[in-house]
Amino acid sequence: MHNLFVVESRGQRVLTSAQIADCYDTTVDCIRQNFHANRSRFVEGKHYIALTGAELRTFKNEMRISHIDKKQEENEVRIPHSAESKAKYQFNTQFKYAKSLYLWTEKGALLHAKSLNTDKAWQVYDYLVDFYFRAKETLIENNNIQAKHISKKINIANDLPIIQAIQKVQKDLTCMDVLLEKCKTATWESKYNDDKYEVAEIATLITRDLCSLLELKPNIIKEVTY
The missing domain is CATH 1.10.287 (Helix Hairpins)
Known part of the structure; x- marks a missing residue:
């Protein structure tokens, strides 16, 4: 089992390139190549979020605090993957000096799964939709239902x-x-x-x-x- 660190930006759950690569059993370079080869299909704000400047600095600080202060089980989603996790630590290493950062939304993860078109990618994508991207949304809906009294x-x-x-x-x-x-x-x-x-x-x-x-x-x- 692989621990997928929860990443959020602009009010939604997203994935880094390293996380998608780990989940889909491929490499970050392959994810980047898919993006550049199909750049016209990827729409910013819909398929990915590009962070730069002040927004990126704020994101780094939030993720650093989240990584330090939260217990591991409170900020992780379990997904079926045997590869060793890198995503949990990259916020304090690889991203520390990054001047820009691409984060992939649920629809962006779908485009990457289509590009790879492997059984592994499709299997993990379905799992991500149910237990990562929409997990918070489902929890909110359930809480709203429970909060209603008739x-x-x-x-x-x-x-x-x-x-x-x-x-x-x-x-x-x-x-x-x-x-x-x-x-x-x-x-x-x-x-x-x-x-x-x-x-x-x-x-x-x-x-x-x-x-x-x-x-x-x-x-x-x-x-x-x-």
Whole structure:
């Protein structure tokens, strides 16, 4: 397994040339050659981000701080690759004196996979899309879904089927209460046994009517999301 260091620029996840080379099992020179050979197909801002000047200096500082301060597992994505990782350390070595830097977006990684057209490149590209480029996006979407609460307004007083079901259960409970009172004041065994069996029958009836009530769903008047 290979640890892919997370790189972000302009609000999106990107990859360096060295990272793509490691992932696709090729070389940085090959990535550069693909870029120059198909330069007309690569659009800046869509397929790659070119950092220079103040923006590059800011990026270097952010990546250096991220590399030093964050725990390894908090800023890495696991991808199926056996090559030794270089990307994690290049921010403090190769990029330290670089005057410009090309970072590849998800669509840029796709163009490189097309240029290489190897099983390895396509396999890893699919993995990168699901678990690298869109991992943060998926997490945000899930958090947004979890953050939403839906409250449904109902009016049981005007919901006739439910009102009738409730009244039926209330009637059953009243009968049960009367029979239990009879059992408490019984003076003859035969009468006590009769009342006791009637209690059992009413208990069955209550269970049935309660189940019918539980199966009824109230009419939704309004849904409020907050």
